[in-house]
Amino acid sequence: MLTARNIAAQTQVADQKPAEGYATLYLANLTDVREANDAVTDLRNMLPKAKIYRVDSANAISIYATPEDIERAQKILADIDRPRKTYRLTYTISDGTTQGVPQRFVMIVGSGNKITLKQGARVPIVTGTYGTGSDQNTQVQYMDVGINLDATLEGHGDEMRLRTKIEQTSVAEEKSNVGIQDPVIHQSVMEGESAIALGKPVLLGSVDIPGSGKRVEVSVVAEAVK
Template identity: 40%
Template structure:
């Protein structure tokens, strides 16, 4: 009986050991045969990434800061609103991102708009008359580009007392006297439209105020516009000088710069 029990117990232990081994083998095989990780996917293109080509167009005749902006505005009006155009002032160039066909159109438009501008020489003549007799003539010449602006100052500085310190020293500032011209031109047919301001000033006498001698400044200003054609002088201003018999006529002559 005791021998039979030992055999029975030994058989049960062998059965349990075999079951445990089978369970361990099953778990191991299940772990090995379980779901595998997906292989890495290839990068897909970003649908929002702009793959259109980019091209840089260098401007040859945009001499002033506003010239490039005017060309850029003209091109944008004519092309697809989705085309991207930027002006780089440091390069004096327009950078465009668009389709190949639109880039060809942009190139043609820039070539048409980026043209050399005419340059004109303006000669201002200030004629001073006294009782109808010419007593003085002053000529001043300057060069202006179409669509551009030029200023000229020709004269001197004179002292003007502005006050005095506690120590009795007189304080002075200096003012400009002479001829100042501000001119701008816009193309108009075979000629140009001129807008100008001519300011002429001079010290004519002195007066003593509070024991300080002060200059008396005579000043005349002419401002307006005129249509000019090459080679023909046009009178753009005429005035009488108050308190005198003197008279001023201002003429301007426009000639092309070779």
């Protein structure tokens, strides 16, 4: 049974309850969808009473909560939505002797990002002919040959890990037995993950180049850009 005292107490509690409101929190550095979703999950776990939604088109987060929870959300995002550190990766591909001229590839990558470098040429490959007599036409496709280099750097300071995939292809001098015009493509692939420290070269491994009798070594060094 409600009494005047109970009603007064409930009214006082209701009056003391903070009013909920709406706010839009924009992300400045977490532009990746996965990272933004992780931020939303973090806010939902830390602020279970708040209503939090991701706005993909605006790279923003909508929140409906008490002023205190909105302030907490702003502080959380200030800690996790920070400018991404950038590093310079210098890959060196050499024959392991002092005679050959090493190849160097320099890439700038942010922590947590992936970068791809391609260098080479496009080789025409005859795939067939059609028509008869003087009206014959040749079908040609093009294949990329050279070096493909993928690098993903995660972490910071002394806890960085680098994932690398290097694929090197070249056209062999010998011809294919399938078609007299078809080239033979040599391919070497190196893929792996390594711990890396700033300013210290890391030997990733060595690769035998098919058909050449050569073995090349691949090393990398990371330097902070900003």
